[in-house]
Amino acid sequence: MNAVDGVSFEVDRGEIVGIVGESGSGKTMTALSLLRLIPEPGKITSGRILYGEKDVAQMTDEEIREFRGNEIAMIFQDPMTSLNPVLRIGFQVEEAMIAHQRFTNKQAKERVVPMLQRVRIPAAKDRVRDYPHQFSGGMRQRAMIAMGVSNEPSLLIADEPTTALDVTVQASIIELIRDLSRELRAAVILITHNMALVASLCNRVIVMYAGRVVEEGPTRAIFKNPQHPYTWSLLRSMPRVDEKEKERLISIKGLPPDLGKMPPGCKFHPRCKFRVDRCFTEEPPLAEVDPGQQARCWVLMKNIPDPEAQAKT
Amino acid sequence: MRGTLLYIGQRLVLIAVTTVLVSSIVFLLLHQIPGNAFLNETRQTPQALAAELHRYGLDLPLQNQYVNWVQGVLHGNLGESLVNRQVKITPLLVRETSVSATVGFFALLVTVGLGLILGVLAALRQNTWVDYLASSTAVVGYSIPSFVIAIFGLLVFGHYLYLWTQGTFYYVPGWGKLEQIPVPALALGLPYASYVARLTRASMLETIRTDYVRTAWAKGLKARVVVVRHALRNALIPVVTILGPLITGIITGSVVIENIFGIPGLGKEFVTSILARDYNIVIGVFTFYAALVGLANLTVDVIYPILDPRIRY
Numbered sequence A: 001m002n003a004v005d006g007v008s009f010e011v012d013r014g015e016i017v018g019i020v021g022e023s024g025s026g027k028t029m030t031a032l033s034l035l036r037l038i039p040e041p042g043k044i045t046s047g048r049i050l051y052g053e054k055d056v057a058q059m060t061d062e063e064i065r066e067f068r069g070n071e072i073a074m075i076f077q078d079p080m081t082s083l084n085p086v087l088r089i090g091f092q093v094e095e096a097m098i099a100h101q102r103f104t105n106k107q108a109k110e111r112v113v114p115m116l117q118r119v120r121i122p123a124a125k126d127r128v129r130d131y132p133h134q135f136s137g138g139m140r141q142r143a144m145i146a147m148g149v150s151n152e153p154s155l156l157i158a159d160e161p162t163t164a165l166d167v168t169v170q171a172s173i174i175e176l177i178r179d180l181s182r183e184l185r186a187a188v189i190l191i192t193h194n195m196a197l198v199a200s201l202c203n204r205v206i207v208m209y210a211g212r213v214v215e216e217g218p219t220r221a222i223f224k225n226p227q228h229p230y231t232w233s234l235l236r237s238m239p240r241v242d243e244k245e246k247e248r249l250i251s252i253k254g255l256p257p258d259l260g261k262m263p264p265g266c267k268f269h270p271r272c273k274f275r276v277d278r279c280f281t282e283e284p285p286l287a288e289v290d291p292g293q294q295a296r297c298w299v300l301m302k303n304i305p306d307p308e309a310q311a312k313t
Numbered sequence B: 001m002r003g004t005l006l007y008i009g010q011r012l013v014l015i016a017v018t019t020v021l022v023s024s025i026v027f028l029l030l031h032q033i034p035g036n037a038f039l040n041e042t043r044q045t046p047q048a049l050a051a052e053l054h055r056y057g058l059d060l061p062l063q064n065q066y067v068n069w070v071q072g073v074l075h076g077n078l079g080e081s082l083v084n085r086q087v088k089i090t091p092l093l094v095r096e097t098s099v100s101a102t103v104g105f106f107a108l109l110v111t112v113g114l115g116l117i118l119g120v121l122a123a124l125r126q127n128t129w130v131d132y133l134a135s136s137t138a139v140v141g142y143s144i145p146s147f148v149i150a151i152f153g154l155l156v157f158g159h160y161l162y163l164w165t166q167g168t169f170y171y172v173p174g175w176g177k178l179e180q181i182p183v184p185a186l187a188l189g190l191p192y193a194s195y196v197a198r199l200t201r202a203s204m205l206e207t208i209r210t211d212y213v214r215t216a217w218a219k220g221l222k223a224r225v226v227v228v229r230h231a232l233r234n235a236l237i238p239v240v241t242i243l244g245p246l247i248t249g250i251i252t253g254s255v256v257i258e259n260i261f262g263i264p265g266l267g268k269e270f271v272t273s274i275l276a277r278d279y280n281i282v283i284g285v286f287t288f289y290a291a292l293v294g295l296a297n298l299t300v301d302v303i304y305p306i307l308d309p310r311i312r313y
C-alpha cells in the first residue's frame, strides 16, 4: 500500500512552503520520507528523494545520519512527547550540535544558552538544566526549534508545530519560525490544517489528497484561483470574515479514501461535485494550469461556469 | 536533595520497625514449635536439661524471654548459639551475610546483565531469529525453577566435567574460591534474567517507537546513541521498578541454592538452625533477612529518581 505516491515539489532557500490537506493525506509521511524516517514496516518502495543534487533514498546510513538535523531539521507536532523525558533540555540541544561536526564539543556547549535565548525562552541560563516536564508546551516547542536550528540547516520542516499548543502561544511560535528562517536563510516546509496561516505566511502552497499532490502553486494564485475541486472546497469550507452571512459554508462531504481501498481513476472522484466520466477510470496527471501553478484534475475549476450552484446540488 | 535525605531517613526508620516486627513474630512462632535445642543431646538427664534451659533463660515465661531478647538486640547482640556453645551470633551472621551477598551480587549481575542484553537484542531484531532465540531462551529460563538449574549445574560441572573442574563445587570442602561462584550465581539468577529479558524487550519495543526516539533519529545522532541514550535509558525505568521484588526473590531463592551447593551463607544457616531449634540463630537470620530486603528495596528506590527525573521525593 502506498501512503504517499509520486509526490514532487520544490522548495527554495528563504521560501516558506505550506503543505495542506486533510488528516491522513500523507503530509507527515512525505516530510518523514525526506529524512528517511518512515516508521516500520513502511519503506520507500521506489523513486528518488532529491535534495539538491543528493538522492536521500540512495544514501548510506552514515550519509543519511550526517544529513538529518544538519541539512534538514524537523519539528514535530507534539512537543509533549517529542523531547526525551529523562534528559535535560540543554543537553538535548547540545547533543544535536555534537552529532554533526559543525561545532567542537566546547563550542556546542557554549552555544546552548544562546540558542535557547534565540528561541526566546525566558531565563534561558537557569533553564538549560531543566527537564522537559518542567517546561510548558510552548516552551518545549521552542526547545525543539532551538534543537532544529542549532546546526543552521538549509531546510526546516515544521509538521503542524502549533496544533498541540494553546491558542495563545500558537502565533508566537509561528512568528519565531518565520523570523529564524529569515535570519538563517533557510527554507521552511510548514505542514498545517490552518488555511489562514498559509495565506499569511507561505510563499507557495502544496495541497495533498490521498498521498498525492493535487495542486501546487503560489499562495496568491491558489487562494484566488484554485483549480482543483478539492482545493476549491477546502477554501470554501474556510470561514471568512468578509463574506456575506447568507453564503453558507460548504463542507466537503464524505471521508478521504482508505489506504487499502483506493478508488480507481481520480482519487477524489467519490467526493467530487464536478466529476466527469473520465474521472472514474483515469487518474489525471499533475499538469500546469497557469505559470507556476499545477493541478491534478481533468476538469479544472476555471472551466466550471457557476461552481457555487453546482456544489450545492 | 534535602527531600531525598528526609525520604531515606523515613524509610530507614520504617525498615527498622519492620525488622523488629518480623523478628518478633518469628520469636513468638518459633517457640510454638515442639522440641528445643537440647533434645538431641545424648545421655541427658532431666536435671541437666533443666539446667541448660535455665542457663539460656528458656525456662522463663515467654514475655520475659522476649524482653531479654529485645534488650540484647538493641545492643546489637543477637545472643549465643544454643547448639555450638560460645558462638556469638552477630559476627557469625555478618560473616554468612557477606558470603550470601557475594553470591547474590553475582546472581543479580546475571539477572540484570544477561536479561538486559537478551531483551535489547530481541527488541532491536524484532521478529528475526535473534528475537525468537532470545525470547524462547527467556521462556525456558523462566519456566525452569532455579533448584532444577542448580542440580543440573552440579551434574554438569561437578560430575560430567569433573576432570576440568576438579570438583571445585562440592567435593572440595570449604568456601571462598572465586570459581565456586559462577554456577550457583547462574542457577540463582537465570530465572529472573529471563524475566528481565522479557520485560526489557517489551519496554524497548515501546520506547523505540516513541516520538522522542524519532526526534533523536531526526537530529542525526548515531544509531548507538539513539539506542542506548534515548531508547534504552527510558526502557530501563520499568525494569528498575521490578528490581526490588527481584532482589527479594534472589535473597529468598538463595536459601535453596545455598543448601544445594553447600554454600556457608545465610540461607544455609536458615535451614540448619531451624532443624537444630537454635532459636537465637533462627531469629537472627530472620532479622538479617528482613533488614536486607528492606535495604535492597530502599537502594532501588533511591536509584529510581536518578533514572527518571520526573520522580522526586
Ligand SMILES: Nc1ncnc2c1ncn2[C@@H]1O[C@H](COP(=O)(O)OP(=O)(O)OP(=O)(O)O)[C@@H](O)[C@H]1O
Residues within 6 Å of the ligand: A003, A021, A022, A023, A024, A025, A026, A027, A028, A029, A030, A039, A259
Ligand atoms: N504508523 C503508521 N502505520 C500505518 N499507517 C500509517 C502510520 N502512520 C500513518 N499511516 C497512514 O499513512 C497515511 C498518511 O498519514 P500521514 O500521517 O502522513 O497523514 P497526515 O496528512 O500527516 O495527517 P495528519 O493531518 O493527521 O497529521 C494515512 O492514511 C495513515 O493512516
Ligand code: SF4
Residues within 6 Å of the ligand: A228, A229, A230, A266, A267, A268, A269, A270, A272, A273, A274, A275, A276, A279, A284, A296, A297, A298, A299, A300
Ligand atoms: S479529476 Fe474529476 S473527480 Fe478528480 S477532481 Fe477533477 S473533476 Fe473531480
Ligand SMILES: [Mg+2]
Residues within 6 Å of the ligand: A027, A028, A029, A159, A160
Ligand atoms: Mg501529520
